[in-house]
Amino acid sequence: MxxxxxxxxxxxxxxxxxxxxxxxxxxxxxxxxxxxxxxxxxxxxxxxxxxxxxxxxxxxxxxxxxxxxxLSPAISLSVACKDQAEVDALWEALGEGGSPVACGWLTDRFGVSWQIFPKVLPEMLTSPDRKAAARAMQAMMKMVKIEVAPLEAAFAEG
Incomplete structure (x- = not known):
C-alpha cells in the first residue's frame, strides 16, 4: 500500500x-x-x-x-478490471441501490462516484493508431457500462 x-x-x-x-x-x-x-x-x-x-x-x-x-462526481474512485466479467461483477455490486451514469461511471447508494472500466480501454485510447483510438472513444461515449466486445470491434474495424 x-x-x-x-x-x-x-x-x-x-x-x-x-x-x-x-x-x-x-x-x-x-x-x-x-x-x-x-x-x-x-x-x-x-x-x-x-x-x-x-x-x-x-x-x-x-x-x-x-x-x-x-460528495460529488468531481472526485471518483477508478477501478481497472481485467475483463468483462470483472467489469460486470463490480458494476452490479457497486451499483446496487445506486445509479448508472455514462461511460463507465456510476454513483453508488452513498453518493460516491465510481469509474469501472476494463484495462484494455486506456490501452486502446492511447494507441499510436489514432484512428482506431478515435473509434474506440466514439464507441465508449455511447455506453453506460463499458462493454469490451463492442470496444474491440470498433477499435479493429477500418
Missing part, C-alpha cells in the same frame, strides 16, 4: 458504506479487507468517527464528518 488513502466524508453512514464496499469488492472477486474503527473523543466513545478498509490494495477511509459537505 502507498502512503496515500482516499477519505470519503459521510453524514453518519461511514460504517455502512465501508462495509458495503468491502462486500461489493469481495462479491466481484477482488480483494477487500475491513480495517480499523476509530471512535470519537472520550466524551463521544459511542460515536464512530473513522472506518477504514483496504480495497484491492488501496486504503479507503469513511469519515463521519457531518452534514457540512456532500
Amino acid at each position: 502507498s502512503g496515500i488513502a482516499t477519505c470519503l466524508w459521510f453524514d453518519g453512514q461511514a460504517e455502512e458504506a465501508i462495509a458495503f464496499y468491502v462486500a461489493a469488492f469481495r462479491r466481484a472477486g477482488r480483494p477487500a479487507e475491513p480495517g480499523r474503527v476509530l471512535r470519537g473523543a472520550p466524551q463521544e466513545v459511542e460515536r464512530v468517527l473513522l472506518v477504514t478498509a483496504v480495497l484491492d490494495g488501496h486504503e479507503v477511509q469513511g469519515l463521519n464528518g457531518g452534514p457540512e459537505h456532500r
Whole structure:
C-alpha cells in the first residue's frame, strides 16, 4: 500500500458504506479487507468517527464528518478490471441501490462516484493508431457500462 488513502466524508453512514464496499469488492472477486474503527473523543466513545478498509490494495477511509459537505462526481474512485466479467461483477455490486451514469461511471447508494472500466480501454485510447483510438472513444461515449466486445470491434474495424 502507498502512503496515500482516499477519505470519503459521510453524514453518519461511514460504517455502512465501508462495509458495503468491502462486500461489493469481495462479491466481484477482488480483494477487500475491513480495517480499523476509530471512535470519537472520550466524551463521544459511542460515536464512530473513522472506518477504514483496504480495497484491492488501496486504503479507503469513511469519515463521519457531518452534514457540512456532500460528495460529488468531481472526485471518483477508478477501478481497472481485467475483463468483462470483472467489469460486470463490480458494476452490479457497486451499483446496487445506486445509479448508472455514462461511460463507465456510476454513483453508488452513498453518493460516491465510481469509474469501472476494463484495462484494455486506456490501452486502446492511447494507441499510436489514432484512428482506431478515435473509434474506440466514439464507441465508449455511447455506453453506460463499458462493454469490451463492442470496444474491440470498433477499435479493429477500418
